[in-house]
Amino acid sequence: MELYLDLLSPPCRAVFLFAKTLKIPFDFKHVELAEGQQYSEEFAKLSIVKKVPVLKDGDFVLTESTAILKYLARKCLVADHWFPADLRQQALVNEYSSWQHLNLRSHCSKVFLFKTLFPAIMGSEVSKEKMDIALEDLRHSLDLLEEKFxxxxxxxxxNKISLADVVAVVEVMQSQYNPKSKAEKRKLHSSQPTVLWKHSVIHLFDYSFCSGLGCAGRTAKAECLERSGEKGAWREAVSRSS
Known part of the structure; x- marks a missing residue:
């Protein structure tokens, strides 16, 4: 099985982290988006969509990160909590993966674009008005992340991790990854429930994978979650490890 990825892309990171953490064997095929390799004739033969990630399993080709994650969960028979067989629990995973495209993902990407990519490429900052609108949209999505999900x-x-958390956490980390905006990061992500959720998801991934991708990883062990039992105990454990 081959996975065509560029780890600068949050959807690609979601697929990569899930496959690595669950020890799913695959051949990593690097597609450099910055070099325009997704538009090459060779890649177009694989996927007319010309986007990553792409999964190739024999003669079967699949695009879209959420579809790939669900395929891997079913094909590789991972623990049920990742993509539950229960109809309602599975529907909740699908609900989040459908919602996030035009909400959290869109708004996190815009903040990252305005704060990091635009200045680097164009050599100038976006207007304060545009930045304020982007930040307000992101705050609204983060509020919904807490209040709705x-x-x-x-x-x-x-109370067990699922594919929804994998899809969400890479986007939240992307919007934070800007060393010039620590004060703003604290302002955007100061809500305790979101911070605790983010840390608990990251802890379940191999720290080396997260740190290698520039993510805000921590060194606490995943077993901490299983031992905690109650939410209060888990929050206390997270606080001690942060």
Whole structure:
């Protein structure tokens, strides 16, 4: 099985982290977006969409990160909590993966574009008005992440991690990854439930994968979650490890 990825892309990172963490064997095929390799004739033969990620399993080709994640979960028979067989729990994973495209993903990407890519490429800052609108949209999406999905649970769908959390956390980390904006990062992500959720998801991935991607990883062990039992105990454990 081959995965065509560029780890600068959050959807690609979601697929990569899931496959690596679950020890799913695959051949990594690097497609450099900055070099325009997705528009090459060779890549177009693989996918007319000309975007990453792409999965190739024998003669079967699949695009779209959420579709790839669900395919991997079913094909590789991972633990049920990642993509539950229960109809309603699975529907909740699907609900989040459908919602995030035009909400959290869109707004995190815009903030990253305005704060990091635009100045680097164009050599100038975006206007304060545009930046304020982008930040307000992101704040609204983060509010919905908590109020609609996270609520009083450990993770977005239940008290066990799912594909929804994988898809979400790479976007939240992308919007934060800008060393020149620490004060703004604190302002955007100061909400305790979101911070605790983000840390708990990151802890379940191999730290070396996260740190290699520039993510805000921590060194706490995943077993901490299993031992905690109650949400309060988990929050206390996260606080001690941060």
């Amino acid at each position: 996270l609520k009083d649970k450990l993770f977005l769908v239940s």
